[in-house]
Structure formats: structure tokens, C-alpha cells
Amino acid sequence: MTKKYRTISLFSGAMGLDLGIESTGRFDLLACVEKEAPFCETIRLNKAAGRLPEKLHIYQGDICEIDPVQVMADCGLRPGDLDLLIGGPPCQSYSTAGKRGTVQDPRGMLIWQFLKFVEVLQPKFFVMENVRGLISAALKHRPIAKRPEKGGKPLCEDEEPGSVIRLFARDLQRCGSAAYHMDCFEVNAVNYGAPQLRERVVFIGNRFNKRVDFPNPTHGQSDPALKPWRTLRDAIGGLNDPGSVVMDFSPRKKSYLRLVPEGSNWRSMPILIQQESMGRAWHAKGGRSGWWRRLSFDLPCPTLVTMPNHASTSLCHPTEVRALSLKEYALIQEFPSDWEFSGTPAQQYAQVGNAVPVRLGRVAGEVVAQALDDLKRRKWKPEPGEIEEYRIVYVQSHVRTRQWFKNGETKVWSDGDLNKAVRYASPVTLRSERKMAGV
Numbered sequence: 393m394t395k396k397y398r399t400i401s402l403f404s405g406a407m408g409l410d411l412g413i414e415s416t417g418r419f420d421l422l423a424c425v426e427k428e429a430p431f432c433e434t435i436r437l438n439k440a441a442g443r444l445p446e447k448l449h450i451y452q453g454d455i456c457e458i459d460p461v462q463v464m465a466d467c468g469l470r471p472g473d474l475d476l477l478i479g480g481p482p483c484q485s486y487s488t489a490g491k492r493g494t495v496q497d498p499r500g501m502l503i504w505q506f507l508k509f510v511e512v513l514q515p516k517f518f519v520m521e522n523v524r525g526l527i528s529a530a531l532k533h534r535p536i537a538k539r540p541e542k543g544g545k546p547l548c549e550d551e552e553p554g555s556v557i558r559l560f561a562r563d564l565q566r567c568g569s570a571a572y573h574m575d576c577f578e579v580n581a582v583n584y585g586a587p588q589l590r591e592r593v594v595f596i597g598n599r600f601n602k603r604v605d606f607p608n609p610t611h612g613q614s615d616p617a618l619k620p621w622r623t624l625r626d627a628i629g630g631l632n633d634p635g636s637v638v639m640d641f642s643p644r645k646k647s648y649l650r651l652v653p654e655g656s657n658w659r660s661m662p663i664l665i666q667q668e669s670m671g672r673a674w675h676a677k678g679g680r681s682g683w684w685r686r687l688s689f690d691l692p693c694p695t696l697v698t699m700p701n702h703a704s705t706s707l708c709h710p711t712e713v714r715a716l717s718l719k720e721y722a723l724i725q726e727f728p729s730d731w732e733f734s735g736t737p738a739q740q741y742a743q744v745g746n747a748v749p750v751r752l753g754r755v756a757g758e759v760v761a762q763a764l765d766d767l768k769r770r771k772w773k774p775e776p777g778e779i780e781e782y783r784i785v786y787v788q789s790h791v792r793t794r795q796w797f798k799n800g801e802t803k804v805w806s807d808g809d810l811n812k813a814v815r816y817a818s819p820v821t822l823r824s825e826r827k828m829a830g831v
Contacts, residue, residue: 396420397764400463400513402455402479402506405431405732406743407438408725409478410519412753418761419476422467423449426459428736431743437732455505460512469513470694480748482508483522483529500736503560507548510597511568516650518761518766520595521748524578524789527593529556541808554829561782561828562651570599574658574782575606576828579752583609585619586751587627588693588724591789595754601775606787607755608635612794614818621793624710625689635719637737646713648684649704655688655805656708659797673704681796682706685714688808693724700739710807718744726750769808782828792816828830 397419404424408475413419421444425510426432432452438444449466451458464470481502500603504521510518528625531550539546549555557576564572574597581590584607594606628634641649648669658666661684667674670683685706693707695714700707700715707716716724721744722731733740767773795803803814813830 393643394418397475397761398422398467398469398473399476399478400467400474400509400515401425402477402509403427403481404435405480405500406434406727406747407733408727408747408750409480409519409753409756410728411731412750412755413476413478413519413748413757414750414753416757416761419757421445421448422603423451423463425451425453425455425479427452427454428739430739434732434743436760437734439506441730441732443728443731445831452495455502458510463509463515471512471514472516473626474513474515475517475764477506477509477513477518478520478551478753479506480521482746483526483729498636503556504563507560507563507567510564510572513569514568514599515600515601516764517596517762518572519756520597521752521756522593523596524591526591527557527576527578527784528553531555531559538625557827558790562598565779571601572599573601573603573779575604576782576784577606578784578786579606579717580787580789581749581752582621582791582792583611583700584751585611586620586692586726586749587622587624588705588749589793590695590749590752590792591791592748592752596756596759596764599774600767600772601777602763602767603775603780603783604759606759606785608787608823613815617774621692623690624687624693624724627724627726628716629689629694631723633719634717636716637718637740639699639701639718639737639741640715641706641708641713645706647705648705649686649713652684652686652708653804654686655691655807656707656802657685657796658683660804661800669703680704684708686710688805688807691805696745698742700741704709721745739740784828785825785826786821786823788819788822 399419399421401424404410404426410421414421429488432450435450437447441554506520530553534547534551540546545829572774574595577594579594581588610619611621613621653660682705683703686708687710689710697705711714718740725747734744792803797803805811805814
């Protein structure tokens with residue numbers, strides 16, 4: 393029987409990343425750290441039901457106040473014993489979907505708390521997952537109106553795009569007695585068989601100077617060599633009972649959504665109703681495809697958000713006038729069908745919506761397991777030479793499935809049809825890489 397590699401999880405949430413790693417059959421989860429009480433109750437609930445290891449240590453609290461030395465001791469480990477440290481530090485301020493703020497004390501941020509555990513535990517490998525916007529985030533935010541192209545003074549180093557990760561990488565290079573190599577991968581879960589569009593960045597580091605690579609996509613839209621994208625129908629089409637937990641739309645919102653056909657959005661409404669229902673947003677130039685959006689069964693689901701019943705990020709069921717249920721959310725994220733969630737409906741949706749897609753966790757776990765196996769065969773000898781420059785590898789992460797509007801015409805995706813006029817052309821860049829400048 394193959395011995396499993398030992399793993400500790402930080403920022404565990406509802407355990408999407410953990411479940412993906414565990415599904416490879418190659419890892420044994422020793423401990424998890426999570427701040428939110430309802431999330432920890434979810435972990436305890438599933439542990440009690442036998443879905444998690446019986447001896448799993450669960451640490452509930454602010455990670456800033458949890459001692460990594462104590463966690464290591466409780467798990468019977470010494471520095472360097474741990475095979476894999478995983479986690480997805482919350483960094484919503486770096487999401488390109490929201491407003492980016494200024495970082496006042498970067499080393500107090502949660503990605504630096506992850507780094508603190510790396511420094512103390514000295515794991516052989518780590519996997520850190522986050523929003524793709526983290527790669528371009530700046531330590532200090534300069535309003536657009538005051539930037540150089542608008543006549544402002546030149547950006548200082550901390551205001552340059554990517555300065556957050558450059559500082560993180562420099563600190564990683566000085567991480568205790570272990571020198572870490574790190575590769576960063578911009579990926580999309582839909583390209584690996586998830587029924588959901590979800591752009592993420594996956595950082596994989598190790599202290600053996602070993603270069604690893606995330607695999608090329610296995611699923612796609614137009615390449616006959618790839619499997620077809622999995623769709624919303626694949627995830628929930630066979631579900632007879634959506635469950636009782638639904639953060640539904642208000643009666644007012646439903647009155648608008650009834651006017652929208654499957655596979656369309658606000659553009660299918662009469663103009664006066666568009667203006668009435670959207671207010672000032674109707675005059676915006678971009679970012680409006682989620683307004684009064686009714687999903688399509690024959691496409692992958694858009695990125696799940698923590699609240700599906702917002703007018704501007706609507707996730708309305710294709711054929712019913714309601715938001716996607718919690719049970720449907722969990723299936724789209726590919727949680728096990730018997731996985732239970734604790735807390736209020738809002739807290740449960742937050743757990744699922746913020747989770748790492750289980751599929752991405754599995755792919756990352758397979759990459760790390762293969763690398764660990766190779767190193768084990770080589771008696772854990774580091775790769776020769778100096779630590780290479782850190783790479784940022786783009787793996788077709790930006791995916792657009794369909795058009796909504798072109799040349800004054802509203803585009804409606806009709807399930808079962810070819811939809812040739814609604815599709816985007818195939819992406820030009822499938823894979824590229826660049827060095828992490830300034831590290």
C-alpha cells in the first residue's frame with residue numbers, strides 16, 4: 393500500500409481544496425485551521441459523520457493567534473517533516489470584481505500568515521490558491537484619475553502592479569533555513585472538467601529547487617482533442633430535489649426575471665423596464681452581463697458568488713424563476729453529494745461560494761504527488777543549481793463562452809441549438825510564461 397503524504401490545511405473553509413487534495417488518494421490530512429465558527433462546525437459535522445479523518449486536529453480561531461509550533465507538535469511533526477501545506481488565504485480586496493484598496497501593513501495580511509507557517513513548518517511543498525487578481529495587485533492603490541496617464545506623478549514601487557506578490561516572493565526567498573522555489577499558475581477550473589467558469593491563481597512552492605508544471609487543459613470548447621466543457625446540466629440536470637436552502641430573489645426581482653428567457657439577461661427586457669430596474673447601472677459601459685441573468689443548461693455555470701440573488705450578479709435557474717439552491721451550488725463546486733454544511737443560509741452559501749473548486753484541488757494534488765514521488769525516488773536530493781527565477785505561467789485562464797450583445801443585437805443562448813452567432817472565437821494564447829520581475 394502506498395504511503396500517504398502528510399498535509400496540513402490553513403484557511404480551510406468548507407474544505408473544497410482539502411477534498412480535492414484528498415480525492416487523489418495520496419494525502420493524509422492531519423490538521424486544519426479556520427477562523428469562522430460556522431465553517432468549523434461544518435468540518436466537525438463531517439468529521440463526526442466519518443467523512444474526514446478521525447484524528448483530524450481542528451483549530452478554530454484567528455490564524456494570527458494560532459501558534460504553528462503548537463500545531464506541529466500536536467501532529468507529531470518536526471520542522472521539515474510535513475509533506476504539504478495547503479490553503480487559500482482570503483484576499484477579496486485583490487479580486488478584479490471589486491474595488492481594490494490600499495495595503496497599509498502588507499506583512500500583516502493573510503498571505504503573510506500563510507508564509508509564517510511555511511517558515512516554521514518548512515514543508516516539502518506548499519499550495520496556495522487565490523483570486524487571479526492577486527498577481528497584478530499593488531501594495532498601494534493609486535486612483536485612476538491620479539495615475540501618470542492622467543497627468544499624475546510616476547508610480548512608486550509599491551504602487552506598481554504586481555508589487556504584492558513581488559514582496560511576498562522576496563520574503564519567501566528569505567524564509568528561514570529553507571530556500572523555496574515557486575511557480576505561479578493562472579488557470580480556470582472549467583478547463584479541467586469543472587462545470588463552472590472560475591479563474592484562479594495557484595502557487596506551488598517547494599524546498600528542493602524542483603520546477604513543476606500545471607497540466608494543459610483537458611476540456612475545451614472547440615478543440616476535438618479535448619473533452620467538451622462540462623455544463624450546468626451535467627452538474628444539476630438530473631437533480632429532482634433542489635433542497636430547502638435557497639437564498640431566493642425578492643418578489644420584485646422575480647417580476648423582472650420572469651421577462652428574461654433562458655440564456656439571456658437584462659437586454660431581453662423592454663428598454664423602459666431595463667432603465668427602471670437597473671437605475672444608474674443602465675448607463676454604464678461594461679460589466680453588466682450579470683444583471684437579471686438567467687442561466688443556460690448547455691453552458692458551464694458562471695463563477696459562483698456568495699449571494700446568488702443580487703440583481704447585478706444574478707444566478708437564476710434556467711427554467712425556474714428562483715436562484716440556484718445551496719444543494720445546486722455544492723454540486724457545481726463538486727462537493728461530495730453527502731457533504732453537510734452548518735450555519736445560516738447566508739453562511740452556508742458563503743462557505744460554498746468562497747470554496748476552492750474541488751476539481752482544482754485534485755489537479756494540484758496530482759501535480760504535487762507526482763513531484764513528491766519523483767523526489768522520494770531520488771532520496772530527496774534537491775535539483776542542482778541556483779534557485780530559478782519564479783515563473784508566472786498563464787494556462788488559458790481567461791475564458792469567454794458566449795456573446796451577450798453585438799452590433800445593436802441582443803444575443804440569446806438557446807439550449808440545443810448550435811449558437812454559432814453567439815460563440816466567441818477560440819482563444820489565441822493557450823499557454824505562456826514570464827518571469828516574476830523584481831524578485
